[in-house]
Structures are given as structure tokens and as C-alpha cells.
Amino acid sequence: MSTSAPFRETAIAKVREYWNSRPCNIRHSPKPVGTREYFDEVEARKYFVEFHIPRFAGFERWKGKKVLEIGCGIGTDTISFARNGAFVTAVDLTEKSLEVARQRAKIYGLEDRIRFIQADAENLGDFVPVERYDLVYSFGVIHHTPNPERVIEQIRKYVGPESAVKIMVYNRWSWKALWILFIYGKGQIWKLRRLIAEYSEAQTGCPVTYSYSRKDGRRLLEDHGFRVTDVMVDHIFPYSIPEYVRYQYKVAWYFRWMPRGLFRSLERAFGWHLCLTARPE
Numbered sequence: 001m002s003t004s005a006p007f008r009e010t011a012i013a014k015v016r017e018y019w020n021s022r023p024c025n026i027r028h029s030p031k032p033v034g035t036r037e038y039f040d041e042v043e044a045r046k047y048f049v050e051f052h053i054p055r056f057a058g059f060e061r062w063k064g065k066k067v068l069e070i071g072c073g074i075g076t077d078t079i080s081f082a083r084n085g086a087f088v089t090a091v092d093l094t095e096k097s098l099e100v101a102r103q104r105a106k107i108y109g110l111e112d113r114i115r116f117i118q119a120d121a122e123n124l125g126d127f128v129p130v131e132r133y134d135l136v137y138s139f140g141v142i143h144h145t146p147n148p149e150r151v152i153e154q155i156r157k158y159v160g161p162e163s164a165v166k167i168m169v170y171n172r173w174s175w176k177a178l179w180i181l182f183i184y185g186k187g188q189i190w191k192l193r194r195l196i197a198e199y200s201e202a203q204t205g206c207p208v209t210y211s212y213s214r215k216d217g218r219r220l221l222e223d224h225g226f227r228v229t230d231v232m233v234d235h236i237f238p239y240s241i242p243e244y245v246r247y248q249y250k251v252a253w254y255f256r257w258m259p260r261g262l263f264r265s266l267e268r269a270f271g272w273h274l275c276l277t278a279r280p281e
């Protein structure tokens, strides 16, 4: 069975409705949305909790280069690329996220480096003029669209022989998937794909969430003319949720005893983020 089969028929309108109702990371700061303090705090929290992102994206490497970001959300990585000197085209399915991201670019004076476009990545060519980018980047997005393969097919149009593609999709064989399976699914492994979709995000009921083994992730790219050059697994969320939603970072009791080195090894083996780097064949 294709990894895409379970949600293939889900309407993109449902996906848009879900993300419009609560853009990703919108509650990363309690400050008024749209202010500089708000955006500073969103960024600090994101890269504190997901500190592997700057390493994966390599923001400083794209100075003076063209970056196409697919599924920019409220624009945390978009700003980091632009601040480091890249020229960014950032697309998202939802008006709400783009509204916040545009305001963010304005606050930091980066409007002339970022072009925002509302687009369904499955039909990117209908929205975004076809040209070559040095990097096509998509973090935590492709697994939320009903037909991820279509997005990869579209990406082909925007790359040349020297371009890089960096995508993050969820890792099926991860601590988080195991957690969802036992806490919400009572161990019913045959329901794993559906359970992951239901409980993958902070707000339950995400209409589409695929997850990929390392092999599936590679295949997603390799079946569409890319050669995977690097696979990195990372990220286990270690904090106690009641404190985390109050902006405090208290490590959950079951990780507190664990030496840092052991925890990092666990993250690299069973992290939730499967980060793939590829080049056109």
C-alpha cells in the first residue's frame, strides 16, 4: 500500500480549515500577536524546543541564494532565511498564517527579501511562477497534505542540477508515535496511521498526517527523480505539558534521570522529525 493511501480523498479545503483555525505555533508567545515581542518570543521558543532546525536548514548557507519555502506557516524559518541574506518565496495554504507571516516580515524590515504567495503545494505550478531555486525547503508540511507525492512532483519544476531540497516529515518509528499508540491507542498497532493523524498536533483532529519510515521517506523523494544525500532523525519533546503551556520548561519525570548523552542518542534513533536532504538525479 502506498504511504499516501489513507488520506488521498481528503478535501484540501478540510486541511485549509484546520490550519486556518489555529496556525502552527501561534501560541508560542502570550504577547499580542503581530508585535515584535511576540515574534521574538515565538522564534526563541521554537529554536529552543526544536534546536535541530537551524542545523538542518543551515540558514547562513543560503546568503544571496534563492529559497522556495513550502508551507511557511507563521514564518519562523522564512525570517531566518531572509535575515541571513536569502531571497525567499514562501507559500502556504492558509490566509491566516500568511497574514501573520507578512506582518512578521514587516516588523523586521525584511519585506523586500520575501515574496509570500497563498498556494496549494500540490498544484504549485498554478500559483508560483516556475523558476530555479537554490533550495526548496519544507519543514513539517508535506505529511499534512492529502497527496504528498504531488508536492514532490511539483518541486521538480523548481530545481536545477545544483539545487538542494530539504524536507522534514514525521518519523513513524519514533518515540512520539509509540507514545500516541500506547496513551491514546491502547496499543492497537493496526490503527497507528489513523492515531498519528488524530494526535500528531497540539490541537487534535488534524485531517491529514502521514508518517514515514526512513525507507518510505527516501522513496518519496527517490521515486520522483531525487537522490537523497543525507538522512537525519531528531527531536523528542522532553517537557511536561502542563508547565510547557505556561511557558515553563520542566523535563518530564521519565526523562529527568536520563544522562544528556543518552537522551540525544535516543533522539537520533527515535526522534519525531525525519529530515531529508536531496538533490536532483
Ligand SMILES: C[S@@+](CC[C@H](N)C(=O)[O-])C[C@H]1O[C@@H](n2cnc3c(N)ncnc32)[C@H](O)[C@@H]1O
Pocket (backbone or CB within 6 Å): 015, 019, 023, 024, 025, 070, 071, 072, 073, 074, 075, 076, 077, 091, 092, 093, 094, 097, 119, 120, 121, 122, 138, 139, 140, 141, 144, 145
Ligand atoms: C505544521 S505547520 C508547519 C509550518 C512551518 N513550516 C513551521 O515549521 O512552523 C504545517 C503548514 O503546512 C501548511 N500546508 C498544509 N498543506 C499544504 C499544502 N497543500 N500547500 C501549502 N501549504 C500546506 C499548513 O497551512 C501549515 O501552515
